[in-house]
Amino acid sequence: MAVETIAVGAEGVYRPQHDSWLLIDALERSGAVVGRRVVDLCAGSGVVAIAAAELGATAVTALDISPCAVRCSQANALAAQVEVETRLASWSQALEHEPFDVVVCNPPYVPVGPDTVAGAVPAADPMGAWDGGPDGRRVLDPLCASASDMVADGGALFLVQSEFADVDRSLKALRDSGLDADICATQRIPFGPVLHAQAGWLRDTGRLTEARTEEQLVVIRADKR
Template sequence: MTLLALPGVYAPQADTALLAEALYEEPLFPGARVLDVGTGTGALALVAARRGADVTAIDISRRAVLTARLNARLARLPVRVLRGDLLTPVVGGAYDLILSNPPYVPARTATAPRRGAARAWDAGYDGRLLVRRICGEAPPLLRPGGALLMVHSALSDPDASLRELRAEGLKAAVVARRFIPFGPVLRERRGWLDAQGLIEDDETTEELVVIRAERPE
């Protein structure tokens, strides 16, 4: 689908596409409650809404919230778009499916940017600043039989994500992988990533993974 993306809003890329493919594999029933965390343009929220789900989307960026609302209106799909910090706006809710394509790129700073385009990808020294929070905050919002689908880079330690989700009582596994060429951000950071031991000097591709974590019935 054609989507608007205001300046500074993360446009759908390979990670969005990989997560969308995993979403298509989910057996959503009409009216299933779906939450899209870090919605950006609203691409994933719209895929779920087209399948008849009751969709709520969240982003911390005002521009992303506006973009997602515009795209939902243009697509004539009912998506509720909230502004807030990850899952904070929906604490106490209950969902059948939670989607997330969070910032996950290892960065030279320990804290996330407060503004600017890099807020959509920079995620602390280990790339887990937001991923770690989702692993802890999403499980309590899942209904029995509900699932979390999250995409992030292999640079951000998928094994740690699996351990953290299993510690919350979920059944977790990597369900999709894809290698893609380094984009501009990773190309610019190659020297730093190599010095941190995150890549080899001759690496030119990044592995993306989709993790699926399900709350037992």
């Protein structure tokens, strides 16, 4: 896709990685965004929002709390020659608008140990882009609980996360909110700098066996009938 060829990164902005591309691939294979209103939560560089526009969405909104990310999204959308409305806003502010046909999100989901501080992983992206709190659920829990209110009837949520942030808990929360939720895509990838830095703590808390150096990424699709 054209989105892969533009300058999607910027200093202080989450760079598109395996999770971004897995989410885009799931959207493309689903055909769910064609002719639909889409919102990209925790948009970062805007790469997923741009992909949605290229895939035929009629309107795309990208939300992020980082001014750097909003500027990056705007620049990338301009470079890709697509219409994306970018807003400086928390993911939860999507609830202030009419429900969207498709909600996509690549939230912070990495479980972070109590001794981790900003700048502790110098080769990685900004900590706010991946810090999911002690269990990785700081954003995932409230997002899953309120997802049904963001999605229009007949619409869907596409959410990417790591196995280490408890996929079953996300599925249960989405189903409890009234959505039909299932895994629609998976990918196993080597640890990046963030998980390498957290590996000792993940082992100490029983979430990682000594020999593991890979994680499984999962895209969940949750439909509102």
